[in-house]
Amino acid sequence: MNGRLSMQRARTVGDYINRLLVKIRPHALDLVDAFGYGDEHVRAAIATGAEKTRQDEARAYARAQRASGNAPVDEKVLLARAATSR
Numbered sequence: 001m002n003g004r005l006s007m008q009r010a011r012t013v014g015d016y017i018n019r020l021l022v023k024i025r026p027h028a029l030d031l032v033d034a035f036g037y038g039d040e041h042v043r044a045a046i047a048t049g050a051e052k053t054r055q056d057e058a059r060a061y062a063r064a065q066r067a068s069g070n071a072p073v074d075e076k077v078l079l080a081r082a083a084t085s086r
Contacts (some may be wrong), residue, residue: 005013024031033040045051065071 062071
């Protein structure tokens, strides 16, 4: 959870959220209606899986860059190299 919770608490929070999602699932359409979302929001591009496809492509590109040796060097790596060369 981005360094804000211990790993044990993060697991607990994740499990708790999943249990809550199961409980509210039957009410999903009512919640959508309550917030005034229309079909244009529910059927937005991000809801179609287009964002997942874009992220998958970006991950594949970054993986290929690292494999070819053309990826930028991470700043932490540069700092570690500088520290060990002193």
